[in-house]
Amino acid sequence: MPNMSNKKVPMPHQDAKVRAHNYDEVALGYTPEMAVEEAKRCLNCKHKPCVSGCPVHVPIPGFIEQVASGNFEKAYEILTSANALPAVCGRVCPQETQCESKCVRGIKGESVGIGRLERFVADWYMQNCETHVRKPQSNGHKVAVVGGGPAGLTCAGDLAKLGYQVTIFEAFHTAGGVLMYGIPEFRLPKRIVSKEIDNLKALGVDIETNMVIGKILSVDELFDMGYEAVFIGSGAGLPRFMGIEGEGLVGVYSANEYLTRVNLMKAYLDEYDTPIKDSRRVAVVGGGNVAMDAARSALRLGAEKVYIVYRRSMEEIPARAEEVQHAQEEGVEFQLLRNPVRILGDENGNVTGIECVEMELGEPDASGRRSPVEKTGSNFALDVDTVIMAIGTSPNPLIRSTTKGLETNRRGCLVVDESMMTSREGVYAGGDAVTGAATVILAMGAGKTAAESIDAFLKNK
C-alpha cells in the first residue's frame, strides 16, 4: 500500500544554531524506518520518468522498491550497478532539477526523496556490510586517467570493473578533486570520499599522487609508457575575478583558495599548519553552491556576519535549494539584486568594505534568465573585512598548452564529441575541463560515458 502523503518524510538535521559553529554533517540521514516509509511513496511508474533525469541513469524505482521492502543490500546492488559513488551523490546532487524534477509525485506535492534514499542505502551498506570488492581479472590493457575527481574516479571505476589496468594521475597529495578540496566536511564528510576511493583501489585502480600531468609527464608520454587510452578529467581551474577595483587587497580570496585552505588543508583544525584569515564580516560574491559553501565555512570559522551578494533574485539563484535554505537558517544574509562595483581598503591595503549597486531584472538573456541591470545611483557599501569571489572558473591551461592537437573552444574548454573523445584519437575528456564549472553528477556522467567509449575504442583497435 503506497504512502500517499504529499510531503517527504522530513530529514533530521543538526540544529541550525549549533551546526553554524561546528564542522559535523548538517543533514543526519534517514533511519531505516524513515527510509522504508519514504520509499513507499514511490509509485513505481512504468515509464520511470525519474531515470531520464539522472545523468548516470540509476534504476531509481528498482532500488526504491527494495528499500520499501527492507532489502537494503539488494537496493545497494541495484544502485551501484549504475552509480559508483552513491554516498556522494545522495548528498551533493541537485536532485530538484534532475531525477526529482521528473517525479510524478511532485505534480501534486513533494517528489519522492530520491536523493535522501540514495544516501540512506549507501550509508546503511557502509555501516552494515563488508565490502566485497573483487578485483576483476585483468584484460591486459592499460588506461591512464588524469585527475582523481568525480569524472576521473567514475571513469577509472567503470574501466577497472571491465578488467582494464587503470592508473589515476592526481596532481594533489590526495585524490578526490572537488570532493576533497571544494565541498566542505559539513556537507560531505571526507571519510565517505576516502571510503569510495578505497573501494576503487580494491578494484585494482592505481592512484599516483603529486603527478601534475602537463608538467611532470605529457599526454604523449603517457602513450609512450604503454597506456592505450587517456581520459582527461583535470577539473575546473583558475578562479575568475570581476576585474573591479580592489581585488588585489589583503582579505580578498577566491572561493577556490578559501575552500581549499579549509577543506583540503584543514585550516579549521588546530593541529594543521594551514593559516586562514580570522574574518569578522564577510561578503561572498556569487549565488552557486560554491558561494554557499564558502559562506557557511566562513560562519563556522567564527565570522559574526556573512553576506551572499548575488546580482539576480532568489528565483534565478543557481545553488541547490537545500544549500540556500541551510545557509539562511544558519544566519547567512542574502543581498539579492546587488552587484559589487569596487572593494574598499584602508591605507595598509586591507579590505574595509565592498561597494555594491542595486540591480533590477530586465529582459531574458541568451541563457533564458532575466539579465540584471544596474539602478543608477543606488550605490551603497557593506562593512566587511573579507571578500570571497565565487563567480566561477576558467579551465586549467596545463594540459591544453602541453598537448598537441587538442582542440579547445574559445573559453579554453576541451572540445569532445558525444562519445567524450577529444580531437585526438584515444584521448577522452569530461567534467569541468570540458563543460566549465558544473556539477559532480554531470562530471560523473561524462566519466561513465567516456569509460564505455574507451572500452569500445580499445576493443575495436
Added chain:
Amino acid sequence: MYKIVEKRELNENVTLMSFQAPYIARKAEAGQFIIFRVDDRGERIPLTIADYDRDRGTVTVIFQKVGASTKRLGMLEEGDSISDLAGPLGVATHYEDGLKKVAVIGGGVGCAIAYPQAKKLHGMGVSVDLIAGFRNKDIVILEDEMRAISDRLFMMTDDGSYGDKGFVTVKLKELIEGGERYDAVIAIGPVIMMKMVCEVTRPYGIHTLVSLNPIMVDGTGMCGGCRVTVDGKIKFACVDGPDFDGHLVDFDELMRRNNIYKDKEKEADSHVCRLFGGKA
C-alpha cells in the same frame, strides 16, 4: 614518499636539500618550482628549484627556515623522507635570443635561485655580472659557486662586513652609470629588492626579469592565491610565472598580500618552539 639524499647547512638559517624525485628531475628547468609537504598535517609550500641532476634523479632546493613548514623541513636529515613533492611547476625561464651581457642579481637566499640562472646563461656563452647582496658576512652563501659561473662577482653587504657596503642597487647603478651595457637584468630576492632593481633599470629601458614568490596553496592553477597584478591584469604566478617583466609588476600589492599571515606565523612560531623544545 620522497627521500632526502643530501642536506647541507649553508648558514644558520639557510639549508640545501636534495630529494630523490626522478620524474621531476627529468623535466626540471631553471626558473621552475616544486611544492612540498612534510607530512599529512603540513602546508603545501612552493620552493624554486635550485638545481637538478637528471642522471641521479635528484632535485635540489635551498630554503630559509622562516615559517612552520620550512622549519619542520629543516629538522629532517639525510635518509628521512617527506610525504609529498610535486613539480616541476611554473614556466621555465625564457631567455631572449642574442643575449650578450646580463646582470644577474641575487638578494640573500634569492642567490640560491639567481645562481642556476647565472649558471645557465654562463653555459650559453653569455657574459654574466653577478651581484650578490646579504645583510652581513655571516649569512653569505654560495660564494664559490657563484664566482665559478660569472665573469665578475660583486659581493655586497648591508653593513659592509664583507665585500662592498650597500644594497645591490648601489652596485648595479654604479655599473650602468659607468657605461656597462646589459641586454637584460635578472633579479631574484626579497620583493623590495626586486622592486628597487626595477626602479634602477627602468630609466635605461633594460629588460628586467623578476621571479615572484607569492603565497600559494595548490600551485597547479586551481586556487588563485598566487595572483599578482602585472601590467594592470591579474596573472597567476603558478601557471603564468613565476617569472615576469619586473617593470610591469605591482610590487606594493605583492608585498602587502605576502604579509597576510605574518601575525599568524609569529603565533605559530611560539607553538613550534614549544613542540621542538626550542630547537626550531
